[in-house]
Amino acid sequence: MKSHITDRIKLSPGFWAGLRHLMIADYEVARHARLPLTIITEPEVTTAQYSAIWQAYSDLVGDTAKAIINLATSYETMHYPPTVLATYHARDYRDALNRMARYKQLCPPERLQITEEADCCTIELEWHNSEQSGPPMLVGLTLAFLLELGRRGTGQLLTARNIEFSQSMGDVKALEAYFGCPVRIDATCNRLTLHRRDLDRSFVSYNEELLEILTPVLDQSLNEQKQGRSIAEMVKWIIKRSLTSGRPDIQAVARELRMSDRTLQRRLSSENTSFNNLLTEARHEQSREYLADLSLDIKEVAFLIGYEDQNSFYRAFRNWEGDTPSNWRAEHFGVSNKSIGGIG
Incomplete structure (x- = not known):
């Protein structure tokens, strides 16, 4: 249970560079997703932020199919994180796909289910912590990368x-030309079916020495992740994800963690904290992140961290930082209160 609840997604150093390759600025994606510009330099994002980034990118490009094909074919291998780079140096296509499915656990929210039967190999894309699929752009790109992996x-x-x-994926004809097969929309799942015979094809990029270096490191990271983070960490990340819809309650968080609220209270107590303490910490941390985005006024920041009015946020922030939100922002980002507006 511990490993599949994680809400942190690591972004590779080449993530934003890959998007910029298609002539769309990273700050435009962040603004369209209504995320602070500081997200561009963050090594990790939440699942909700990750989905918002991909949806924003798709909106800015226009046609989802075009964006999928362009990014899948133009993304340079050197930008891939070690989890993906290892698959490109596998012995054959089957080895690469199995490595991809295994190491995909290190970078949710997607997971891959591979099945070989008769002359088919089916790869089903599943989504963590949700009965719904992810953004069409991300779904399509993930499956396109799996075919691109075999081609490269x-x-x-x-x-x-x-x-x-x-879901709808834009220009279906363009996707059929890229995948070289029929494309079905409005299916019950997201699934790529390959010719099983292709899985035995050797990789020209096979590098045994590099795999001997990468594999132990990735396996160790996977084992560490499977041991799980503390309940307190998971609760705080769920809270952060839920703040914009109001003040989250312990019952809702407990349901997401598949336990009773009493059990959750007991687990948090054993880690020397409480739900209210974590709620306060989450709001404090998020307030600093949002205040770093100068395009957001104080009222918007208050709303984004779950306060119904500015005065309540004002009092809370004074308790956290010993200063008003506007003064704190001016001190840390070198702008005047008049230029950024807000209270205090």
């Missing part, structure tokens, strides 16, 4: 048997 690794223009999407 083998050096051959492999095609799929078929591909299914649960």
